[in-house]
Amino acid sequence: MAQAGVSANRLELLQIADAVAREKSIDRQVVISAMEDAIQKAAKSRYGSENEIRAEVDPKTGEIRLARLLEAVETVTVEATQISLEEARRRNPAAQVGDFIAEPLPPLDFGRVAAQNAKQVIVQKVREAERERQYDEYKDRVGEIVNGVVKRVEYGNVIVDLGRAEAIVRRDEALPRENFRYGDRIRAFVYDVRREQRGPQIFLSRTHPEFMAKLFAQEVPEVYEGIVTIKSVARDPGSRAKIAVVSRDASIDPVGACVGMRGSRVQAVVNELQGEKIDIIQWSPDAATFIINALAPAEVVKVVLDEDAERIEVVVPDQQLSLAIGRKGQNVRLASQLTGWDIDIMTEASESERRQAEFAERSATFMEALDVDEVIAQLLASEGFSSVDEVAFVEPSEIASIEGFDENTAAEIQTRAREHLEKIEAELDAKRRALGVADALAEVPGLTTAMLVTLGDKGVKTVEDLADCATDDLVGWSERKEKETIRHEGMLDAFSLSRQQAEELILASRVKAGWIEEAALAPEPEEGEVEGEGGTVPEAGVPAGDEPTLGAGN
Secondary structure (H helix, E strand, O other): OHHHHHHHHHHHHHHHHHHHHHHHOOOHHHHHHHHHHHHHHHHHHHHOOOOOEEEEEOOOOOOEEEEEEEEEEOOOOOOOOEEEHHHHHHHOOOOOOOOEEEEEEOOOOOOHHHHHHHHHHHHHHHHHHHHHHHHHHHHHHOOOEEEEEEEEEEOOEEEEEOOOOEEEEOHHHOOOOOOOOOOOEEEEEEEEEEOOOOOOEEEEEOOOHHHHHHHHHHHOHHHHHOOEEEEEEEEEOOOEEEEEEEEOOOOOOHHHHHHOHHHHHHHHHHHHOOOOEEEEEEOOOOHHHHHHHHOOOOOOOEEEEEOOOOEEEEEEOHHHHHHHHOHHHHHHHHHHHHHOOEEEEEEHHHHHHHHHHHHHHHHHHHHHHHOOOHHHHHHHHHOOOOOHHHHHHOOHHHHHOOOOOOHHHHHHHHHHHHHHHHHHHHHHHHHHHHHOOOHHHHOOOOOOHHHHHHHHHOOOOOHHHHHOOOHHHHHOEEEEEOOEEEEEOOOOHHHOOOHHHHHHHHHHHHHHHOOOOHHHHOOOOOOOOOOOOOOOOOOOOOOOOOOOOOOOOO
C-alpha cells in the first residue's frame, strides 16, 4: 500500500508539471527544474543550509533523488561540504582532488512550512519563465499589428489581453474621442517591448504612422506583395493623414491601387481609424514635384527650393491660400512631415510684393556701393545680380552684354565694386583687431574677415576657441518637440555654410592648433569615388555661400 501511495505521489507530481506547463505555455522541463529547486531549498532547511544539496526529479517516473555533494580534498576543513581524498577513493577509486562525491540522502517528508516555501519557489520560477517566454515571443513582433480583447481601462490607458500576454495602449497612443469597454475587440500596432521589473511591457499604438502603413498592407495586395511601396506617412490622428506611395510597375497606378474599387480599400482603413480622412499622394524623387503633390488639394503656381536648409517656398493663387494652409495649419503641417521639408506658403500677391522689395533693396545697394544712378542700378538688379561681390568677380563680358553698357562701362563698374569691397574688408579687419581676434585664426582656410568679426562677437577669438567648437555651434541645429520643429541658431548662420563646410573649418583649426595631424584627415579613396565630389570649404578670401543655389533671386 505504501508503495502504491508513493507511485501515486510521483505520478501526481508529473501531472502537475504537465498542467502548469500547458497553462503557462512554458517548457515542461522548466517546471520540473523549479520543483527541483524547491525540493533543494526544503532539504537545505531540513539538513542545514551549510550542506551542498542537489535534488533531481526523474522526468519519466517522477522519482525524487536527494544527494549531498562533498568535494574531495587533501585536508578536510569544512566537514559539511568536504571529504578527504582517502575516504572519497573508498567510494570511488578514480576520485581526484577537486572531484565531487554524491552522498545519497533519505526521502524528505515535507512539513507544512517547507511545503509552503516550496510552493513559493515553484510559483516564482514559473512566473519568471512565463515572463521570459512572453518577452521572447513579442520582442520580434515589434512593427506588427496584433488583435486583442480589452481587459480593463485604467485612467484612459487600455489594457489589452493578447491571449498569451497583456499589452497596454496608453492614452496618448489611442485615437481622440475613441472609447473602449471591457470585452471590445481592438487592433493596434506593437511599437515597443521592454523588459521591466514587473515583467515584459508590450506597448501598443493606434496613432503611430506605421499603423496606417500596416493597415494598407493588409487591405492592398499590391502593398503586401511589394509592388506598391509606402514611402512615408504623416498623421494628425483621428482627423487627417497623408500617405506617399510609389509603384515599381509602371502599369500599376499606386494611388488607384490604394483607393480600390469605389474607394473600398481606403474606406476599410478609414473605418478602422474612426473616420480619419486620408490623402493618398503620388511620391516623386523630385522634391519640388513631391511637395506640390503633398499640398493637394491646393494648386501650386511656383516653388523655390533651398536644398541646403531643406526649405521650400511655395506660391499659391490668392484664393487658394487657406486651402493650402488647411484648418489650424493642418494641410501644410502634414505635407511638411510627409516630405521632410520646411514649407513656407505665400500668395502670388505677397510674393510679387517681396520680389519688388528685394529689387528695390538691391538697386539701392548698387547705387550706394557703386556710386551709380538709379537706372544703372536697376539694370544690374534686373539682370539677376544680387550682391556687389557678384558684380566685382563676374566675367566683364557679362556686364558689358547688358543693353546700353560697353566694355569701358563694365570695367569702371567692376573697379568701383572692388574698391567698395576692399573698403569694407579694411573696416572689418579693423573691427576684427579691435575685438581681439588673433591673426592666427585669420589664417585658418575658409574663414572670411566677416566670419572672423562674427566669431569675435560670439567670444571665439583664437584658433583653440574654434577648434573646441562643434558643428552645431557654427551652423545651428533643429529638433522636433510636440510635432513642431524648433530651430537653434548657429554662430555663422548668416553665411549659409553647409554642415560639411563647418566641419572642414573646425578640422582645419584643429590641425593649426596642433590637436590632430593633417595626414590623419586624408580620407582613404573608396572604390568608385570621384575626386572632387562632395562639399568643400571655400578658399580663403572667397565668401562662403557664393556658389549658385536654387534660391530666391537666382
